[in-house]
Amino acid sequence: MAPAAALPIAAAAARVASRIAKDWAKAVTTRLIPLALIALTATLPLRPVVAAPLLAQAQGQEQPAVRPAHRPAAPAEIHGLAGPYMAARMAAIQNDYRSAADYYLQALAQNDTDGYLQDSALVALISAGEMERATALALTMSDQGRATELAKLVQRTELARAGRWDDLIKAIDAAPSPEDAGDMPGGGALVDGMMRAWALLGAGKAGESLSAFKKLATLRGAAPMVNYHLALAKAKVGDFEGAEELLADPTTGAHILGVVARAQVLSQLERDKDAVAMLDATPGVAEEPHLLALRDRLAKGQTLPFDSIRTPADGIAQVFLTFGSVLASTDEPDPLALIHVRLAEYLAPDMGEAHLLAAQLLQGFGQFDLAEREFEKLRELGDMRPIAELARIDALTRAERLDDAEKAALALTATHPELAQGWIALGDLLRQQDKFAQAVPAYDKALSLIGDKAPEARWFPLYARGIALERAGKFPQAESDFRAALKIRPDSPQVLNYLGYSLVDRNEKLDEALKLIQRAVELRPDDGYILDSLAWAYFRLGRYDEAVAPMERAVAAMAGDSLVNDHMGDIYWMAGRQREAEIQWHRALSLKPDKDEDARRIRAKLEHGLDAVLEQEKSNGGRLPEPAPEPAKAD
Incomplete structure (x- = not known):
């Protein structure tokens, strides 16, 4: 899933900008920086190792004495060029840019004239x-006459x-012109032309x-x-009328900058x-505090300075940002x-x-620590906009830094208590940590902020609160939320499945539950979880033979799920296929069930059979009796 672009472009402009940016990307990939992608799969022709005092600047004068835990150090047995190169390739494949850079520079210390290594390191x-080390390396490449x-x-x-x-x-004008450049300066490349x-x-x-x-x-x-850039340039030289004429066009100025x-x-x-x-x-202005601050200043009659562009370097930075945004929008x-x-x-x-x-x-590339550095820079700039904090919370969560994510979510809701998305993010985070009872008030707050005027926006928090309530043991309230969510989105496979499975698991309203799950299967016929729900509904209804086929499809889709394999064993047993049932239960145990109680139940089924376990549970209020304590050993 692509990250949301920080510089969204109006729809019409986005289509043409995307084509131009992709043309540029194709040129970069094939003509400008051939190693950027090729090095990940190509086999490097190993050349004789030469001693060379290369890249003192690029490598930096100070190296950390101890690497952070997430950056793997080169094994001690690796020597010469091959080891660092292979380590660099592996790091690059994993998007571990810092480790890849270090390893490529180690390889370059053995051979400072290899263009592939230089470009990969860059x-x-x-x-x-x-960027300081990158700039030093680019200068080295230029001094050697091999600048890409x-x-x-x-x-x-x-x-x-x-x-x-x-x-x-002069540097841009000296660039060689491609065949289709015509008389455009700098070889006709749009980036070069805008920089010029x-x-x-x-x-x-x-x-x-x-x-120009x-x-x-x-x-x-x-x-x-x-x-858009022409408008900025006009405003920079004082032609505000000309700038406004351009920016008023939605295809030019309908993005946040x-x-x-x-x-x-x-x-x-x-x-x-x-x-x-x-x-x-402007759509979404209520969720952009810096735009609201601008509005307040204007409403008070303050004249805003034009500082969107302070120097031409800012203009070139926005050129790069524009292309980066388009390339990120796929x-x-x-x-x-x-x-x-x-x-x-x-x-x-x-x-x-x-x-x-x-x-x-x-x-998006899985580099959560590097992402956190960027969020920290935003905080240092005093730019604590909600969209950035929401993205940061997601990054911390995916990096499994749940305590930090929870603190960030609490800080966001304290700073922007009017922001429903902040409360939803907090609820989601608490729910992910199994803090179901604590998650419910967060969703309550989000739903109260959304109100009744935006029903579509209520769908997800209703569904999420329903899950939290069901897991907190408050099924009647959960059922109410699920049904309210279904009124908004009647064909939501997630809600249909969750409500249907919950009813099946409680052995309630089984006929309705089956219909809910069957509809979910129609919408998502290959979803393993939903197929498991369908099979389990048939199981609860005593239709064991009908349960086999969807359960086998569920196992095929989710072979590594302990619960699905456990369900497959139960269905096989009731369908008269006891030996196959035992195989599935053994597999479910090997996949380490989430709860000790589930593992104990599987072992009981393997020892006594499903019929005996169900009978024991029936006579014990629906739960397997606790095992008798082992007798104390005599001294």
């Missing part, structure tokens, strides 16, 4: 956010960071800069993206009322999205959107 360093396009891009970024605008323009336009502004050539942006906007499909820039432009034009109306009409985020976002962070360290998108991408 990709890993940038992905890890270690990624290395050149890093060098251009460094020129922008240093404000060396004339040098940046901002560099012209930095060099004091405002007229040439605006003309306008020329770029004529490229097929590029106008929405380029016109565009909304902020337009509010500032309108304020500079003494149109504060229009700015307030624009913010009020089901499987392109790894190059993180490269672009890291370059944006390097140029504009206080750009909250860049840190947020980096955090979301790192979450």
